[in-house]
Amino acid sequence: MFSLVSGVYESYFAPSQLNLLVVGASGAGKTALLERLKVTQFTKNKKASADDGTPDDVPQSFLPLRMRHASAAPKPPKQSKKHPTPKKKKSPSSNNNKKRTWACPAPSKYAKEESSDDDDDDDINESETTLDAMVPPPPEPNGLTQESSREISLEDVSLRDSERQPPPTTSSPEQDDKEDEEDEDMQHDLKSKMRMLPLHKIRPTIGMNLGKVEMCGAKCHVWDLGGKMHDLWSRYYQDCDAVVFVWKIVDDANPPMDQKNEDDDSDDDVPLVTAAQQLSLLEQVRDSIADDIPVLIWGHWFPQQQQTQQPKKDPAFQYNRAFATDAVLPHYHNPLMSVYFGSAKSGAGVRTAMEWLIPTAVRQKKFRDKSAAQNETA
Numbered sequence: 427m428f429s430l431v432s433g434v435y436e437s438y439f440a441p442s443q444l445n446l447l448v449v450g451a452s453g454a455g456k457t458a459l460l461e462r463l464k465v466t467q468f469t470k471n472k473k474a475s476a477d478d479g480t481p482d483d484v485p486q487s488f489l490p491l492r493m494r495h496a497s498a499a500p501k502p503p504k505q506s507k508k509h510p511t512p513k514k515k516k517s518p519s520s521n522n523n524k525k526r527t528w529a530c531p532a533p534s535k536y537a538k539e540e541s542s543d544d545d546d547d548d549d550i551n552e553s554e555t556t557l558d559a560m561v562p563p564p565p566e567p568n569g570l571t572q573e574s575s576r577e578i579s580l581e582d583v584s585l586r587d588s589e590r591q592p593p594p595t596t597s598s599p600e601q602d603d604k605e606d607e608e609d610e611d612m613q614h615d616l617k618s619k620m621r622m623l624p625l626h627k628i629r630p631t632i633g634m635n636l637g638k639v640e641m642c643g644a645k646c647h648v649w650d651l652g653g654k655m656h657d658l659w660s661r662y663y664q665d666c667d668a669v670v671f672v673w674k675i676v677d678d679a680n681p682p683m684d685q686k687n688e689d690d691d692s693d694d695d696v697p698l699v700t701a702a703q704q705l706s707l708l709e710q711v712r713d714s715i716a717d718d719i720p721v722l723i724w725g726h727w728f729p730q731q732q733q734t735q736q737p738k739k740d741p742a743f744q745y746n747r748a749f750a751t752d753a754v755l756p757h758y759h760n761p762l763m764s765v766y767f768g769s770a771k772s773g774a775g776v777r778t779a780m781e782w783l784i785p786t787a788v789r790q791k792k793f794r795d796k797s798a799a800q801n802e803t804a
């Protein structure tokens with residue numbers, strides 16, 4: 427009887443849980459986007475509910491081309507609890523009030539194994555985030571155990587963002603703070619009494635940042651992976667429900683002055699990233715992610731890129747040359763892939779983009795769960 431009641435609750439009333447993977451070239455603005463998500467006010471009636479498009483309602487064009495979970499062991503229809511999280515500790519470098527913890531974003535198949543003393547974490551605090559977490563990636567789909575995965579996991583990386591020295595900057599902290607205050611005026615969809623972490627405090631990610639954000643009624647575990655670790659991204663593909671590919675809008679023929687060359691040894695400057703490199707990365711991700719996983723390409727516009735080496739004659743011309751939709755979207759129509767533009771700094775476009783992605787991901791997840799259950803009974 428209890429299982430029946432809990433099953434009904436899980437199916438119809440419990441909030442959805444999603445694993446959201448954020449990837450993109452180093453310096454593209456993934457962590458900045460994560461920070462923006464935490465302070466963004468989403469539309470109340472955009473809640474992704476169980477009724478938000480049942481699998482039966484999915485048009486033929488939404489049906490997956492490759493069923494990711496069809497051959498794998500079916501997942502439970504819902505994650506009743508969130509991933510196990512070791513005890514939290516404050517990062518020594520933390521200069522704000524956010525909690526910084528070490529965390530393990532274990533794949534959903536291990537969710538059952540977590541202990542009951544994690545219950546106090548079940549309610550996701552939207553402002554709670556695990557920054558700079560060095561975490562073991564999910565196990566390989568080829569049967570590697572977690573232990574063996576750890577041998578080559580991100581834990582092996584000895585550097586932590588928090589242990590680094592701040593980069594040499596041309597502006598003083600006072601100037602940065604003043605700029606941040608000025609930016610307050612142009613914020614979009616900001617939660618009341620909330621303020622985004624200042625951009626100059628965001629360090630390059632070594633490993634992964636785990637953010638827990640509630641968006642459109644879904645509890646999302648946001649995995650923000652370091653761009654320099656793209657060889658390890660594939661470990662997360664199997665267990666994600668949606669992907670955000672952060673595309674920094676650049677003009678290869680006219681790079682901004684404040685970018686550095688790849689050969690520069692310093693990790694702290696924003697690396698030079700070209701459209702060609704990003705396209706190559708995007709192709710790798712797209713080839714590896716199952717077709718039934720929604721992919722949001724987030725075209726990230728950095729205002730300072732207007733300071734290019736050559737004076738621009740026509741901004742519209744330059745913008746069009748920098749980013750053409752044809753370059754990033756496949757030529758076939760895939761309704762599970764979309765491009766949105768905006769800025770993490772101001773929040774412009776963030777709400778709209780996520781209000782497409784999250785309900786789509788919830789619906790796709792329900793479809794996969796139902797298909798997996800059908801395969802099990804067949």
Ligand SMILES: Nc1nc2c(ncn2[C@@H]2O[C@H](COP(=O)(O)OP(=O)(O)OP(=O)(O)O)[C@@H](O)[C@H]2O)c(=O)[nH]1
Binds near residue numbers: 455652727771
């Ligand atoms: N002006 C401006 N700067 C931004 C914006 N987003 C990020 N930045 C800056 O760009 C730099 C890189 O941003 P990150 O969010 O750390 O980039 P990332 O993709 O997480 O990079 P990795 O962690 O190295 O993979 C930071 O110094 C930010 O301050 C933006 O919207 N506008």
Ligand SMILES: [Mg+2]
Binds near residue numbers: 458630631650651652
């Ligand atoms: Mg980062």
